[in-house]
Amino acid sequence: MGDPTGGPSTLLLVLDLSGIFVFAISGGLVAVRKQLDIFGVLVLAGTTGLGGGFLRDVLIDATPPAALADWRYLLVPVAAGLLTFVFHPMLGRLERVTTVFDAAGLGLFCVTGALKALDFGLGPVPAALMGMVTGIGGGIARDLLAGRVPVIFSSELYATPALLGATWAVVAAGLGAPEWAVTFPGVALCFGFRMLALLRNWRAPLPSGSASV
Amino acid sequence: MGDPTGGPSTLLLVLDLSGIFVFAISGGLVAVRKQLDIFGVLVLAGTTGLGGGFLRDVLIDATPPAALADWRYLLVPVAAGLLTFVFHPMLGRLERVTTVFDAAGLGLFCVTGALKALDFGLGPVPAALMGMVTGIGGGIARDLLAGRVPVIFSSELYATPALLGATWAVVAAGLGAPEWAVTFPGVALCFGFRMLALLRNWRAPLPSGSASV
Amino acid sequence: MGDPTGGPSTLLLVLDLSGIFVFAISGGLVAVRKQLDIFGVLVLAGTTGLGGGFLRDVLIDATPPAALADWRYLLVPVAAGLLTFVFHPMLGRLERVTTVFDAAGLGLFCVTGALKALDFGLGPVPAALMGMVTGIGGGIARDLLAGRVPVIFSSELYATPALLGATWAVVAAGLGAPEWAVTFPGVALCFGFRMLALLRNWRAPLPSGSASV
Numbered sequence A, B, C: 001m002g003d004p005t006g007g008p009s010t011l012l013l014v015l016d017l018s019g020i021f022v023f024a025i026s027g028g029l030v031a032v033r034k035q036l037d038i039f040g041v042l043v044l045a046g047t048t049g050l051g052g053g054f055l056r057d058v059l060i061d062a063t064p065p066a067a068l069a070d071w072r073y074l075l076v077p078v079a080a081g082l083l084t085f086v087f088h089p090m091l092g093r094l095e096r097v098t099t100v101f102d103a104a105g106l107g108l109f110c111v112t113g114a115l116k117a118l119d120f121g122l123g124p125v126p127a128a129l130m131g132m133v134t135g136i137g138g139g140i141a142r143d144l145l146a147g148r149v150p151v152i153f154s155s156e157l158y159a160t161p162a163l164l165g166a167t168w169a170v171v172a173a174g175l176g177a178p179e180w181a182v183t184f185p186g187v188a189l190c191f192g193f194r195m196l197a198l199l200r201n202w203r204a205p206l207p208s209g210s211a212s213v
Helices: A010-033 A038-059 A071-093 A097-119 A124-145 A159-174 A179-199 B010-033 B038-059 B071-093 B097-119 B124-145 B159-174 B179-199 C010-033 C038-059 C071-093 C097-119 C124-145 C159-174 C179-199
Strands: none
Touching: A010 A038, A010 A071, A010 A097, A010 A124, A010 A179, A038 A071, A038 A097, A038 A124, A038 B038, A038 C038, A038 C159, A071 C124, A097 A124, A097 A159, A097 A179, A124 A159, A124 B071, A124 B124, A124 C124, A159 A179, A159 B038, B010 B038, B010 B071, B010 B097, B010 B124, B010 B179, B038 B071, B038 B097, B038 B124, B038 C038, B097 B124, B097 B159, B097 B179, B124 B159, B124 C071, B124 C124, B159 B179, B159 C038, C010 C038, C010 C071, C010 C097, C010 C124, C010 C179, C038 C071, C038 C097, C038 C124, C097 C124, C097 C159, C097 C179, C124 C159, C159 C179
């Protein structure tokens, strides 16, 4: 799972950068829909792509965050923002495209976030929670800045898939599974659960009496 | 007042966990009123209960926050969220119940926050401010996520009681008072002042000309 | 540019405190317009004045932030908040006065933020970005708390001037320029660009098709 001194393994780095890329696109698409200018698109792309990881790094004391020490972490959201700015009509034509990118980012971040927290010495339960926080943090920051109700509260299942994927990663890592068995099933579990919840309109239990209020 | 290496004293730990519990209930009640599902209730309960302490720990460099290293800090908001989800009709029947829990959390956190800041070497004035920040941070995070105007701006006295309680704790600790004399009067001062301000509808001075705007 | 152990040079300290002062006034004026009471004015003044620097210090691991260890950093926003509370009718009479103070804070913070990031070992590109973050962070926090759409998204050029000023400071510092040549042109570039963008109503490029949406 990589070592704290030498940085993450190549696989984790690729997954992390992929998560930043797809989250940044989801942020850029929200900015385009809000008719923000190019800098608004870049700021929302960067916040969405890097926000969850920044929050995790600050909480587990992995500062300065990797994004500030490694140019690849800065280049990826800028590239994603510019691509969204130019090609958004193509992406926007597909109906649920923001949601798919968002679910992919959730799957990637919940796993890489949990593994990084383990690397920094957190126990299994806090590490799984940090994976969830990494996954949901960027989207919450995006929605707060864009003046939307955070997607996590839109009553479709959102935090649960992230917690599930992170839990897989923590358990598999604890059992000494090979890296691919730690990461890919975790990403797939979270992404698949989230997409199923969206497609079938699954809802978590509501407080009693909500319907009548 | 506890020592930085060995963790807080038992009394401070109990007060801190009590503050997390009552703040988490206030967050859960807001989520129930917003008709969020069970995960929304848990997320708002956790954010409200742990947000102020996370903010304090990050600012005074006490990372990773205690909540990530000690399972009791995670169990308490989860339990409070589940209790709120199940028993909210009972709590909701009492009119001002969110407000009372919120005031209790404010009183507990302003004292424990100030004492933790002292433990980490801050001077008395910044420590009192950190106590206030610990007290008001969770409620601000709760209201931002729930899309409400932060309660601190609702023009009833809110930050002042927290600053008062934190100041008591800092001064009493500086004078070498026994632990009970540092904590209980501080909590009582803040809680009592806040409840009085609510009951009597005390208002802080408004800028000149506000009424006519 | 100052040394990490001995604190910043006198020039940087004066510029930093000036930035806090003018940002705090801009925050206080927003609070006055929202008809908040005196504590709301002080909280918004403090958040706006210190928010960007806190965010920077947490990200570059310069915790506890200077503002918590140095009473001057706490006195300045309190004084600015009280001045705004008392004298706001005088300031409010001038039309664009919040905007001018905001632009001045942006110019001062983008330079001091970038130089502090360099001092803490960040590379030139992340340091310039940290300068931008320091400049825009306080205003974003102010607008989120006040329930306004962040000014950065109001489609006038905002982040770009900050990035420009920060880039000047990083490049000039890298070339070994004397301190005045690192700081003053950077502040002036950012402030001048921002004011020109406001006066001439310059707008950054919008996504294609925005007008018709």
